Amino acid sequence: MVVFAAQGDPRRTMALLWRGPDAAQARPGPRPTLSVAAIIEAAVAVADAEGMAGLSMRAVGEALGRTAMALYTYVADKAELLDLMYDHVHGELVADALDDWRAGVTAWAWERWEFYLRHPWVLHVSMARPVLGPKELDSAERLLRVLRPAGLPAPVVVGVMSELTYLVQGAAAVVNDSRRAARETGQSDEEWWYARSAELIEVAPGFGERYPLLTWVQSNKEINESEPYMEQEARVSFEVGLGVLLDGIAVRAN
Amino acid sequence: MVVFAAQGDPRRTMALLWRGPDAAQARPGPRPTLSVAAIIEAAVAVADAEGMAGLSMRAVGEALGRTAMALYTYVADKAELLDLMYDHVHGELVADALDDWRAGVTAWAWERWEFYLRHPWVLHVSMARPVLGPKELDSAERLLRVLRPAGLPAPVVVGVMSELTYLVQGAAAVVNDSRRAARETGQSDEEWWYARSAELIEVAPGFGERYPLLTWVQSNKEINESEPYMEQEARVSFEVGLGVLLDGIAVRAN
DNA sequence: ACCATCTCCTTATAGCGTAAAGTGACCGGG
DNA sequence: CCCGGTCACTTTACGCTATAAGGAGATGGT
Numbered sequence: 098m099v100v101f102a103a104q105g106d107p108r109r110t111m112a113l114l115w116r117g118p119d120a121a122q123a124r125p126g127p128r129p130t131l132s133v134a135a136i137i138e139a140a141v142a143v144a145d146a147e148g149m150a151g152l153s154m155r156a157v158g159e160a161l162g163r164t165a166m167a168l169y170t171y172v173a174d175k176a177e178l179l180d181l182m183y184d185h186v187h188g189e190l191v192a193d194a195l196d197d198w199r200a201g202v203t204a205w206a207w208e209r210w211e212f213y214l215r216h217p218w219v220l221h222v223s224m225a226r227p228v229l230g231p232k233e234l235d236s237a238e239r240l241l242r243v244l245r246p247a248g249l250p251a252p253v254v255v256g257v258m259s260e261l262t263y264l265v266q267g268a269a270a271v272v273n274d275s276r277r278a279a280r281e282t283g284q285s286d287e288e289w290w291y292a293r294s295a296e297l298i299e300v301a302p303g304f305g306e307r308y309p310l311l312t313w314v315q316s317n318k319e320i321n322e323s324e325p326y327m328e329q330e331a332r333v334s335f336e337v338g339l340g341v342l343l344d345g346i347a348v349r350a351n
Numbered sequence: 352m353v354v355f356a357a358q359g360d361p362r363r364t365m366a367l368l369w370r371g372p373d374a375a376q377a378r379p380g381p382r383p384t385l386s387v388a389a390i391i392e393a394a395v396a397v398a399d400a401e402g403m404a405g406l407s408m409r410a411v412g413e414a415l416g417r418t419a420m421a422l423y424t425y426v427a428d429k430a431e432l433l434d435l436m437y438d439h440v441h442g443e444l445v446a447d448a449l450d451d452w453r454a455g456v457t458a459w460a461w462e463r464w465e466f467y468l469r470h471p472w473v474l475h476v477s478m479a480r481p482v483l484g485p486k487e488l489d490s491a492e493r494l495l496r497v498l499r500p501a502g503l504p505a506p507v508v509v510g511v512m513s514e515l516t517y518l519v520q521g522a523a524a525v526v527n528d529s530r531r532a533a534r535e536t537g538q539s540d541e542e543w544w545y546a547r548s549a550e551l552i553e554v555a556p557g558f559g560e561r562y563p564l565l566t567w568v569q570s571n572k573e574i575n576e577s578e579p580y581m582e583q584e585a586r587v588s589f590e591v592g593l594g595v596l597l598d599g600i601a602v603r604a605n
Numbered sequence: 606a607c608c609a610t611c612t613c614c615t616t617a618t619a620g621c622g623t624a625a626a627g628t629g630a631c632c633g634g635g
Numbered sequence: 636c637c638c639g640g641t642c643a644c645t646t647t648a649c650g651c652t653a654t655a656a657g658g659a660g661a662t663g664g665t
Contacts, residue, residue, distance in 0.1 A: 108550055115554040126611025127661040153652065166654080167613050175653065225528030225581055226543060229551055234562060241564035251571035255584075256591025263521025263592075264514055274479030289480060296362055297483055300369040308488060310495035317505035327479055330509075337510025338517075345599025380642025381630040407621065420623075421644050429622065607665085614659075621651075628645075635638085 110177050114184055114230040131161060133171050137181050141216070144182065148277060149218040152179075183222050184230025186212075193239050198246035198350070199343055205243050206265055206339055213269035217277070220270050224262075247350040257346060264342065268335035275327035286326035364431050368438055368484040385415060387425045391435050395470070398436065402531060403472040406433075437476050438484025440466075447493050452500035452604070453597055459497050460519055460593055467523035471531070474524050478516075501604040511600060518596065522589035529581035540580035 113133065139160040144152040154165035154175060161167075172178045192208040195201035213220055227233070240261075244254055279285050284292075298304060305312045321329055367387065393414040398406040408419035408429055415421075426432045446462040449455035467474055481487070494515075498508055533539050538546075552558060559566045575583055 107547065111547075111550045111554045123663065124611070125609060125661090125663045127613080129612070131612090154654080155652080164614060165652095166615085169654075170612055223524075223528040223532070225525050226532050229547055231555070234565065238562045238565050241568065245564065251568045252587070253591055253595070255568050255572075256588045257595055259522065259585075259588035260518055260592030260595065263517045267517025267521060268513065270477075271479050274477040278477070278480050293361065293365075293483055296365045300365045301485070308492045310499065311488065311492050314495065314505045314509050318509075331513075333506070334510045334513035337507055338514035341507070341511055341514065341599040341603065342596060343599070344602040345595040345597070348598040348602065349595065378642075379630095379632040379640060381644080383643065385643090408623080409621080417643095418645060419621095420646085423623075424643055609664090610662085612659100612661080615657090617656085618654090619652100622649105624647105624649085626645100626647085628643100630643080631641085633638105633640095635636095 106173060109173060110180055111229070113177070113181060114228070129170070131163065131167065131171060133181065135161065136168055136171055136178065137185050140178055141182050141186060144218040145216055149221040152218060179222060180228045180230065183219060183228050184232045186216050186219060187230070187232040187236050189215075190232075190236040190239070192243065194242040194245065196246065198244060199347070201243040201246070202261065202343060202346070203339065205240060206261060206335075209262075209265040210269055210335065213266060214272060217269075217273035220266055220273065247346055249346070249349055253349060257342075260342065264335065264338050268331045268338070271331035272328050275325065275331075279325070286328070290326055360427060363427060364434055365483070367431075367435060368482070383424070385417065385421065385425060387435065389415065390422055390425055390432065391439050394432055395436050395440060398472040399470055403475040406472060433476060434482045434484065437473060437482050438486045440470050440473060441484070441486040441490050443469075444486075444490040444493070446497065448496040448499065450500065452498060453601070455497040455500070456515065456597060456600070457593065459494060460515060460589075463516075463519040464523055464589065467520060468526060471523075471527035474520055474527065501600055503600070503603055507603060511596075514596065518589065518592050522585045522592070525585040526582045529579065529585075533579070540582070544580055 136157065140152065140157045143156050143160055147156065154168055157178075158165040158168055168178070172181065190208060190212060192201075192205040195204065222228075237258075240258055241254065244257060249257065275286055278289070282289075301307070320326070324332075390411065394406065394411045397410050397414055401410065408422055411432075412419040412422055422432070426435070444462060444466060446455075446459040449458065476482075491512075494512055495508065498511065503511065529540055532543070536543075555561070574580070578586075
């Protein structure tokens with residue numbers, strides 16, 4: 098369900114992204130009862146609540162008391178709407194440079210973490226054809242400002258920027274997917290894991306001999322029962338991974 | 352389009368994964384003309400060629416000269432088929448420990464890179480409810496063997512393992528998505544980028560002043576015309592990111 | 606007042622996973 | 636040797652998706 102930038106009329110989409118909707122001048126025909134902004138807001142609400150799979154033109158229209166087709170007066174198609182949604186929510190991101198690049202990168206990473214948990218559908222928008230809206234570009238520029246105090250050369254900065262993004266997105270995706278799985282199947286992480294490991298032992302006897310290292314890392318985990326299993330797993334991996342990555346950056350800093 | 356493990360009868364799926372199909376004993380009724388193995392093979396071929404979005408029960412059935420419904424004699428549903436496909440292709444992965452952990456991790460990473468470019472649909476299978484098939488677990492155990500010579504404590508190993516996976520998957524996803532976009536839109540990376548940057552300049556004058564750091568990193572790129580733009584971008588980011596991460600691991604090694 | 610124009614609706618199409626029911630081939634027991 | 640139970644496979648159908656096409660009705664400029 099990865100989706101690309103609108104292909105119908107990129108110029109139109111870019112104008113909507115950068116100039117906002119055209120000023121309403123008096124014209125024949127009934128007065129519009131919706132607006133691009135209202136549609137974006139409703140669509141974000143639907144996507145936040147129902148996920149990317151639940152984001153349908155019908156659902157957005159219904160949230161606004163209209164039919165699906167009514168939306169096509171305001172946006173070219175679903176891909177354009179998604180571009181607008183994507184750039185819109187990037188306005189929530191504000192992390193900027195701190196004197197200490199390490200503190201700055203850490204703050205940036207946690208802001209992103211929260212952001213992707215708040216808007217899981219954003220992870221399903223492809224980065225292969227970036228939207229290039231103002232809010233997305235603003236947030237990219239700010240990440241570069243955050244990294245600047247480390248004094249890395251340009252090619253390394255680009256690589257590190259991508260890597261940080263992949264790390265947060267990958268870990269956040271695990272949390273999002275496990276929450277969705279728990280909701281859709283009615284089975285919590287713990288219930289799922291308990292059932293699966295029982296089956297695994299049954300069907301694969303001699304697990305400990307065949308997988309000594311998996312058994313080793315698994316047995317060395319401290320489990321906090323107050324947090325769903327996969328969420329804790331992903332969050333701790335994120336923290337550790339971020340620390341290792343920061344150490345790697347430090348090697349090349351200054 | 353992220354998909355989870357089969358939920359209908361996990362025990363059945365686990366048996367298929369670990370024991371293979373049951374031995375065929377003579378029974379009334381017409382002889383089967385298909386097999387789970389043949390269906391998996393055909394489904395992988397369809398998914399490799401058409402992507403996750405093109406993987407439909409109808410398409411797989413057609414590839415085998417049958418209807419979609421014929422498959423349901425062999426697999427419980429599409430989710431179970433996907434689990435079987437997922438574990439099956441993990442049999443292609445063979446990277447194992449080398450004396451030098453750095454060389455070992457590098458070899459592992461590039462094997463994964465090629466793997467995800469060969470099977471783009473694998474990136475759309477969620478890690479929140481792992482399949483837990485033998486081939487997937489074998490490859491996880493081997494990654495742990497690759498990392499062992501670095502002598503990291505167990506919690507760090509888990510974090511690093513996830514981080515390496517997120518890095519390869521994230522970068523490979525960009526390549527896969529850009530190839531798919533080029534195929535579906537008939538517009539190469541270069542054509543797309545050229546058109547979009549022209550629109551960007553038109554709609555956002557003063558780009559250089561508003562985005563000095565983006566302008567800086569962009570102008571410091573060497574572009575090799577023989578490789579599609581986004582692919583080169585992703586591959587170079589992957590190389591650089593991997594190097595930085597290895598440096599970070601080295602800080603904690605021994 | 607009229608008409609061009611615009612918003613919004615209804616209808617229709619092709620494709621998805623899969624439930625339900627029908628067809629006919631095959632094997633073991635009488 | 637044939638018959639009844641069983642199984643492979645097909646057809647049909649349902650509700651879901653994005654969106655093309657065309658119609659209804661409201662509005663502002665002339």
